[in-house]
Amino acid sequence: MTRKQRRMNFIVLGLLTLGVAAALVLTALEDKIVFFYSPTDIATKKQIPTNQQVRVGGLVKEGTWKKPNNNLTHRFTVTDLRHDISISYKGIIPDIFREGQGVVVLGKLQPDGNFQADEVLAKHDEKYMPPEVAEALKKSGKWKHAEEKK
Amino acid sequence: MIAEIGQFALILALVIAIIQGTLPLAGAALNRTQWVAVARPAARGQFLFVIIAFCCLTHAYVTSDFSVANVAHNSHTLKPLLYKVSGVWGNHEGSMVLWVAILALFGLAVAEFGTGLPPTLRARVLSIQGLIGVAFLAFILFTSNPFLRLDPAPLEGNGLNPILQDPGLAFHPPFLYLGYVGFSMAFSFAVAALIEGRVDPAWARWVRPWTLAAWCALTVGIALGSWWAYYELGWGGWWFWDPVENASFIPWLIGTALLHSAIVVEKRDALKSWTILLAILAFSMSLLGTFLVRSGVLTSVHAFASDPERGVFILGLLVFVIGGSLTLYAIRAPQLKGGGLFAPISREGALVLNNLLLTTGAAVVLLGTLYPLILDAFGGGKVSVGPPFFNSTFVPLMVPVMLAAVVGAMLSWKRADIGAVFSRLKIAFYVALIGIGVTAWYAGNLKDILAAGGIGIAAWLIVGSALEIAERTALFKGPLSSSWRRAAGLPRSAWGMAIAHGAVGIMVAGITASSAWRIEKIQLMAPGDVITVSGYSLKFEGAKQIKGPNYHGERGLFTVTKNGKQITTLTPEKREYPAERSQTTEAGILTMVSGDLYAVLGDKSKNPAKGGASWSTRIYFNPLVAWIWVGAILMAGGGLVSLTDRRHRIGAPKTAKKHASAQPNPASA
Numbered sequence: 038m039t040r041k042q043r044r045m046n047f048i049v050l051g052l053l054t055l056g057v058a059a060a061l062v063l064t065a066l067e068d069k070i071v072f073f074y075s076p077t078d079i080a081t082k083k084q085i086p087t088n089q090q091v092r093v094g095g096l097v098k099e100g101t102w103k104k105p106n107n108n109l110t111h112r113f114t115v116t117d118l119r120h121d122i123s124i125s126y127k128g129i130i131p132d133i134f135r136e137g138q139g140v141v142v143l144g145k146l147q148p149d150g151n152f153q154a155d156e157v158l159a160k161h162d163e164k165y166m167p168p169e170v171a172e173a174l175k176k177s178g179k180w181k182h183a184e185e186k187k
Numbered sequence: 188m189i190a191e192i193g194q195f196a197l198i199l200a201l202v203i204a205i206i207q208g209t210l211p212l213a214g215a216a217l218n219r220t221q222w223v224a225v226a227r228p229a230a231r232g233q234f235l236f237v238i239i240a241f242c243c244l245t246h247a248y249v250t251s252d253f254s255v256a257n258v259a260h261n262s263h264t265l266k267p268l269l270y271k272v273s274g275v276w277g278n279h280e281g282s283m284v285l286w287v288a289i290l291a292l293f294g295l296a297v298a299e300f301g302t303g304l305p306p307t308l309r310a311r312v313l314s315i316q317g318l319i320g321v322a323f324l325a326f327i328l329f330t331s332n333p334f335l336r337l338d339p340a341p342l343e344g345n346g347l348n349p350i351l352q353d354p355g356l357a358f359h360p361p362f363l364y365l366g367y368v369g370f371s372m373a374f375s376f377a378v379a380a381l382i383e384g385r386v387d388p389a390w391a392r393w394v395r396p397w398t399l400a401a402w403c404a405l406t407v408g409i410a411l412g413s414w415w416a417y418y419e420l421g422w423g424g425w426w427f428w429d430p431v432e433n434a435s436f437i438p439w440l441i442g443t444a445l446l447h448s449a450i451v452v453e454k455r456d457a458l459k460s461w462t463i464l465l466a467i468l469a470f471s472m473s474l475l476g477t478f479l480v481r482s483g484v485l486t487s488v489h490a491f492a493s494d495p496e497r498g499v500f501i502l503g504l505l506v507f508v509i510g511g512s513l514t515l516y517a518i519r520a521p522q523l524k525g526g527g528l529f530a531p532i533s534r535e536g537a538l539v540l541n542n543l544l545l546t547t548g549a550a551v552v553l554l555g556t557l558y559p560l561i562l563d564a565f566g567g568g569k570v571s572v573g574p575p576f577f578n579s580t581f582v583p584l585m586v587p588v589m590l591a592a593v594v595g596a597m598l599s600w601k602r603a604d605i606g607a608v609f610s611r612l613k614i615a616f617y618v619a620l621i622g623i624g625v626t627a628w629y630a631g632n633l634k635d636i637l638a639a640g641g642i643g644i645a646a647w648l649i650v651g652s653a654l655e656i657a658e659r660t661a662l663f664k665g666p667l668s669s670s671w672r673r674a675a676g677l678p679r680s681a682w683g684m685a686i687a688h689g690a691v692g693i694m695v696a697g698i699t700a701s702s703a704w705r706i707e708k709i710q711l712m713a714p715g716d717v718i719t720v721s722g723y724s725l726k727f728e729g730a731k732q733i734k735g736p737n738y739h740g741e742r743g744l745f746t747v748t749k750n751g752k753q754i755t756t757l758t759p760e761k762r763e764y765p766a767e768r769s770q771t772t773e774a775g776i777l778t779m780v781s782g783d784l785y786a787v788l789g790d791k792s793k794n795p796a797k798g799g800a801s802w803s804t805r806i807y808f809n810p811l812v813a814w815i816w817v818g819a820i821l822m823a824g825g826g827l828v829s830l831t832d833r834r835h836r837i838g839a840p841k842t843a844k845k846h847a848s849a850q851p852n853p854a855s856a
Contacts, residue, residue, distance in 0.1 A: 043528060043529070051543055058584060061584070065576045065580045066558070069573075069576040070558070072569065073568070073569035073571065104792060105711075105803070108711075129805050130789075130790070132770035132771060133770070
């Protein structure tokens with residue numbers, strides 16, 4: 038086998054691998070990535086899918102966190118200080134979850150406009166604001182306000 | 188005073204690094220032996236001063252000197268000593284000092300043990316190491332000074348994030364950095380070789396042990412991190428495809444590819460320019476990992492606070508290192524003459540396949556990690572790329588790697604008879620089929636076919652690696668004593684490979700079983716309530732108040748019984764750290780070979796019906812989950828065994844060659 042042939046073998050094998058990888062990636066990018074929406078997005082846009090997981094973030098509205106009594110479902114409202122969305126979550130809430138702080142939830146929007154969360158992502162650091170939440174607050178024009186409230 | 192000594196030592200280290208990074212390089216080009224000779228003492232000096240700085244910082248932490256801002260922000264007098272010490276690298280500034288300390292340590296190692304290297308190559312390697320040192324020392328001194336004073340000094344520190352106060356995590360960063368920075372050795376050797384325009388088997392004999400050592404450390408570091416996430420975060424998961432996890436996993440994948448391709452350079456004098464490219468990429472990805480973690484550009488559970496100035500500095504460094512080395516590569520690589528030819532079906536061919544798939548896998552992980560950034564930059568909206576993406580792209584690419592690992596290990600160099608190899612692997616194939624069949628039957632539904640495939644791959648790897656050793660020691664084909672003698676005579680690298688490949692199998696079994704058959708139960712429990720998970724009955728006995736050195740909280744008590752017999756008790760905790768004003772969850776875990784019983788104590792709520800109070804609890808059964816870390820540690824162990832091979836013994840490359848060829852080697856027959 039000559040050097041040239043060997044190089045061809047490499048190139049063909051390499052292109053084949055890349056092709057397979059590209060196909061896998063493109064299929065996965067179609068339906069495996071999760072979009073982020075602010076409460077305002079959900080209130081104003083019509084085309085938020087209800088059959089797909091999405092993430093929603095904002096501040097946990099003060100005075101809305103209802104701890105479960107006899108079942109395990111937590112209810113609270115997430116706000117970007119312009120629009121609200123009510124969230125229900127069955128499970129154990131993370132240690133850092135607090136009213137008035139930033140939170141991101143992962144789950145599905147229900148047809149009735151409520152949001153059923155599969156995961157609640159509160160960050161490990163109480164000073165930390167998820168960047169998406171910060172941006173959502175900036176967009177709603179309430180960023181300063183939220184900062185002052187702290 | 189001591190902090191000032193530390194800062195001064197860092198400045199001296201920077202000055203020495205500048206000399207180390209320029210003079211020997213120029214000397215090697217201009218044939219000035221005195222300039223070349225500067226390299227070794229400079230490396231020693233750099234190590235000395237960086238270690239002094241590191242010790243000063245450690246001293247400040249141990250004595251809780253809160254006049255040092257870094258200590259005040261990240262430590263507390265009540266913290267146990269271990270966490271005072273690990274607090275040194277539990278923050279941005281300190282972790283960068285650890286980074287350069289390890290870099291200087293590697294530089295010292297080349298200076299001391301590199302006596303067998305050609306002086307110009309050694310000088311160039313040390314120079315490149317010196318330049319990396321310049322960049323990071325400048326980064327520390329100009330953007331992240333750990334010795335900044337606070338005036339007036341606070342009476343008490345802010346404390347270390349309590350979830351970081353954990354033995355597993357205390358040692359996670361040093362191991363990770365040993366790996367990251369270890370790849371700088373391969374990088375320096377690669378760049379030095381490009382400057383010299385020469386890559387030969389002797390070069391590979393040097394690069395491989397360093398890469399192997401770095402890889403082992405990185406493997407242990409990642410395993411520690413994942414183990415910590417498993418027991419500390421309280422979610423029962425062990426890998427989240429979090430950007431920061433990916434940042435350490437991408438260099439690991441490239442490093443694994445490099446490890447394998449360096450064998451081809453060493454044994455067959457082929458794949459040279461590819462190996463050089465991998466060496467450059469492995470370190471570039473380590474730097475990119477550092478950038479992703481430090482700059483805070485990605486949303487992540489454990490990103491340190493972001494600082495645009497630092498991000499820009501590291502980004503500039505990244506562009507310079509990656510751009511510069513790749514340009515050098517583009518100019519010089521075509522001159523590297525390839526060595527031995529080989530047929531597609533050969534050990535080399537199998538290693539090429541391994542390399543292609545591992546690097547493609549790394550590229551896919553990189554793409555998934557950066558995709559949210561890219562999309563956001565182009566105004567495509569905020570997205571997150573999570574486990575579903577990686578499971579459906581990365582995992583299919585790894586399946587052929589694992590299938591080929593066993594076959595490739597048995598192929599001979601240059602040209603191989605694949606039919607003969609398949610017939611030798613018959614047993615492994617049958618065991619894998621039985622594994623698939625039994626799992627599918629036992630699990631009993633179609634959904635588990637994929638998982639059954641995973642178990643089959645695990646069996647294939649474990650049995651195939653065992654067969655390889657059995658074959659080479661002629662086990663059961665003659666008297667045991669002769670097999671024993673052969674086993675003792677086998678090169679350590681053969682053992683290392685078989686152990687590491689088998690360990691991948693153990694890990695795959697753990698990953699498959701714990702993801703496919705995990706049981707999760709969430710409920711409210713009052714004292715006296717019993718819940719049954721996977722044949723184990725957990726009786727909740729209640730919870731009581733506890734007090735630790737720097738926390739207080741609640742500890743639940745579960746009695747675990749199986750078939751009426753008490754096995755153990757689990758004591759999950761919820762802790763509150765007043766100094767840091769945060770809480771942590773300590774899971775109660777019973778680790779068994781068959782799986783882990785994992786209990787988490789949640790919120791207390793009023794329950795007048797049942798004696799006043801009940802707690803939300805989360806109970807998991809994670810089948811075979813411990814196999815993941817046993818596999819990872821064994822994998823690193825295999826690497827270490829291979830590292831003790833005669834051929835890698837530093838300073839004895841010549842004798843090693845003789846020994847290696849004197850070994851009976853059926854694979855090349």
